[in-house]
Amino acid sequence: xxxxxxxxxxxxxxxxxxxxxxxxxxxxxxxxxxxxxxxxxxxxxxxxxxxxxxxxxxxxxxxxxxxxxxxxxxxxxxxxxxxxxxxxxxxxxxxxxxxxxxxxxxxxxxxxxxxxxxxxxxxxxxxxxxxxxxxxxxxxxxxxxxxxxxxxxxxxxxxxxxxxxxxxxxxxxxxxxxxxxxxxxxxxxxxxxxxxxxxxxxxxxxxxxxxxxxxxxxxxxxxxxxxxxxxxxxxxxxxxxxxxxxxxxxxxxxxxxxxxxxxxxxxxxxxxxxxxxxx
Amino acid sequence: xxxxxxxxxxxxxxxxxxxxxxxxxxxxxxxxxxxxxxxxxxxxxxxxxxxxxxxxxxxxxxxxxxxxxxxxxxxxxxxxxxxxxxxxxxxxxxxxxxxxxxxxxxxxxxxxxxxxxxxxxxxxxxxxxxxxxxxxxxxxxxxxxxxxxxxxxxxxxxxxxxxxxxxxxxxxxxxxxxxxxxxxxxxxxxxxxxxxxxxxxxxxxxxxxxxxxxxxxxxxxxxxxxxxxxxxxxxxxxxxxxxxxxxxxxxxxxxxxxxxxxxxxxxxxxxxxxxxxxxxxxxxxxxxxxxxxxxxxxxxxxxxxxxxxxxxxxxxxxxxxxxxxxxxxxxxxxxxxxxxxxxxxxxxxxxxx
Numbered sequence: 001x002x003x004x005x006x007x008x009x010x011x012x013x014x015x016x017x018x019x020x021x022x023x024x025x026x027x028x029x030x031x032x033x034x035x036x037x038x039x040x041x042x043x044x045x046x047x048x049x050x051x052x053x054x055x056x057x058x059x060x061x062x063x064x065x066x067x068x069x070x071x072x073x074x075x076x077x078x079x080x081x082x083x084x085x086x087x088x089x090x091x092x093x094x095x096x097x098x099x100x101x102x103x104x105x106x107x108x109x110x111x112x113x114x115x116x117x118x119x120x121x122x123x124x125x126x127x128x129x130x131x132x133x134x135x136x137x138x139x140x141x142x143x144x145x146x147x148x149x150x151x152x153x154x155x156x157x158x159x160x161x162x163x164x165x166x167x168x169x170x171x172x173x174x175x176x177x178x179x180x181x182x183x184x185x186x187x188x189x190x191x192x193x194x195x196x197x198x199x200x201x202x203x204x205x206x207x208x209x210x211x212x213x214x215x216x217x218x219x220x221x222x223x224x225x226x227x228x229x230x231x232x233x234x235x236x237x238x239x240x241x242x243x244x245x246x247x248x249x250x251x252x253x254x255x256x257x258x259x260x261x262x263x264x265x266x267x268x269x270x271x272x273x274x275x276x277x278x279x
Numbered sequence: 280x281x282x283x284x285x286x287x288x289x290x291x292x293x294x295x296x297x298x299x300x301x302x303x304x305x306x307x308x309x310x311x312x313x314x315x316x317x318x319x320x321x322x323x324x325x326x327x328x329x330x331x332x333x334x335x336x337x338x339x340x341x342x343x344x345x346x347x348x349x350x351x352x353x354x355x356x357x358x359x360x361x362x363x364x365x366x367x368x369x370x371x372x373x374x375x376x377x378x379x380x381x382x383x384x385x386x387x388x389x390x391x392x393x394x395x396x397x398x399x400x401x402x403x404x405x406x407x408x409x410x411x412x413x414x415x416x417x418x419x420x421x422x423x424x425x426x427x428x429x430x431x432x433x434x435x436x437x438x439x440x441x442x443x444x445x446x447x448x449x450x451x452x453x454x455x456x457x458x459x460x461x462x463x464x465x466x467x468x469x470x471x472x473x474x475x476x477x478x479x480x481x482x483x484x485x486x487x488x489x490x491x492x493x494x495x496x497x498x499x500x501x502x503x504x505x506x507x508x509x510x511x512x513x514x515x516x517x518x519x520x521x522x523x524x525x526x527x528x529x530x531x532x533x534x535x536x537x538x539x540x541x542x543x544x545x546x547x548x549x550x551x552x553x554x555x556x557x558x559x560x561x562x563x564x565x566x567x568x569x570x571x572x573x574x575x576x577x578x579x580x581x582x583x584x585x586x587x588x589x590x591x592x593x594x595x596x597x598x599x600x601x602x603x604x605x606x607x608x609x610x611x612x613x614x615x616x617x618x619x620x621x622x623x624x625x626x627x628x629x630x631x632x
Binding site: 171172175176178179180181182183184185186189193194197198200 | 330364365382425
């Protein structure tokens with residue numbers, strides 16, 4: 001089949017400019033800034049065996065009897081944090097958008113507090129508050145763990161609220177709610193069949209950001225004597241040479257996988273939110 | 280007793296009265312439009328019927344039942360929004376089925392009703408599409424089908440055509456009217472577009488600042504406006520201050536130019552100030568034989584508007600627009616010329632201030 005000349009893409013040569021060169025240099029420097037330490041860490045993690053590049057450090061890491069319990073404990077903590085955070089943040093953000101828009105600045109301020117209060121201050125405040133009756137929650141490992149999850153929920157607020165709030169702004173919550181109401185839907189049908197499905201990407205990105213934070217959190221878990229991945233990594237750094245680098249790469253891979261999932265799911269569902277631009 | 284009765288309904292937001300003592304009885308199968316500018320209270324009134332706003336005072340009765348305080352999901356009222364409000368995560372068929380599904384209807388019944396609605400709006404090829412894959416007009420038709428699927432007692436349409444382009448608006452409004460007539464459903468249509476209201480409605484409620492200005496058929500509203508606002512808002516209008524010259528003959532004077540009106544002015548006194556309105560298309564150049572309601576006018580400007588030519592004339596110190604149909608052989612006067620213009624007695628409206 002012949003291709004018509006009109007359909008052949010024409011390459012337009014853009015003239016060289018110092019502006020383009022400047023942009024390229026900035027991109028190059030920033031890329032090196034991120035990639036060199038990552039590459040060096042990865043390279044270092046491959047040197048677990050003398051004179052051979054291989055995955056010995058990774059094998060030792062996964063063979064360590066303390067690794068998987070710490071890893072699984074962090075995963076459970078992360079999932080519990082996500083569930084609790086969603087249950088608190090989604091109804092709050094939805095109600096503020098729908099009925100109490102004047103409260104938005106106050107809610108935003110409250111959710112941003114974890115950014116303002118340093119982790120070390122937060123953990124000592126919590127230990128002091130919950131180490132004596134009637135709120136004695138640091139007496140046992142399990143009760144401390146519950147407390148830790150509650151603290152993580154608070155830490156997740158800035159990410160979760162922002163994600164959910166952005167998602168709610170992307171859809172016309174008020175009109176969709178009213179449309180569903182006029183069709184006979186009650187509140188649970190509105191939330192679970194209309195609002196939640198349209199917030200899928202926002203909820204997922206909030207959840208995965210929370211996941212990434214909880215998985216790598218050190219300060220609070222350490223001072224609350226929890227055996228999670230953060231303290232495990234810190235211990236590893238003190239006693240091993242190559243395994244901490246392997247651990248850093250594993251944590252990095254988990255975070256990137258989380259980002260990849262957000263991107264993949266987001267591509268499918270962002271289309272649903274597009275408005276047709278033609279009549 | 281009427282099918283839908285909005286009785287002495289008032290709505291306040293804080294100290295602001297948005298709707299003031301609104302009274303309207305709507306018969307079953309009637310198509311009523313609320314027409315008025317932004318902020319006149321038309322949408323608020325509609326939202327009170329839908330249940331999204333609760334009246335500060337008054338009652339709303341639907342088929343004899345008091346629904347004033349009922350939740351929106353308990354009213355069986357279908358609503359169509361300006362922004363379509365289709366659920367983005369659902370296909371066309373799922374959107375239409377939503378209302379039936381939350382009412383826990385059987386799967387067979389839902390499938391049958393969805394098919395009926397899809398046929399009604401002629402979107403058979405689009406059932407599996409998502410809203411973003413449809414044009415604005417198609418989305419609004421789906422919204423109509425979704426609202427009708429639940430067999431609502433009343434269909435509420437909140438400026439449903441405002442977001443569409445001119446051609447689609449005209450065709451869709453005809454489609455909405457045809458479907459409403461076919462199903463015999465009672466409908467309330469909110470719009471600020473007078474042409475839309477005039478073309479689609481059985482009756483129009485003209486609203487201004489929370490008050491009902493006039494209720495009537497499109498013919499009555501256009502030809503016999505009872506208030507200055509109603510006359511000005513619907514169609515274009517010349518209005519002028521005038522003085523009663525002879526109440527018995529309904530004779531008035533606009534800057535010395537005498538007009539006879541068909542409106543009975545016997546209750547007025549000679550010298551009373553009144554407001555007079557004449558539609559531009561009711562004024563014309565006077566033939567030599569015509570003697571009544573003939574006045575001298577200076578031609579000030581001539582504007583070509585396609586099918587109509589608008590001539591601006593000055594009668595005394597008052598400027599009037601005069602519309603005449605365009606035709607290739609139209610003999611237009613020169614600007615500055617003095618011509619005789621006239622109108623019928625019925626064209627001279629005397630309005631309440």
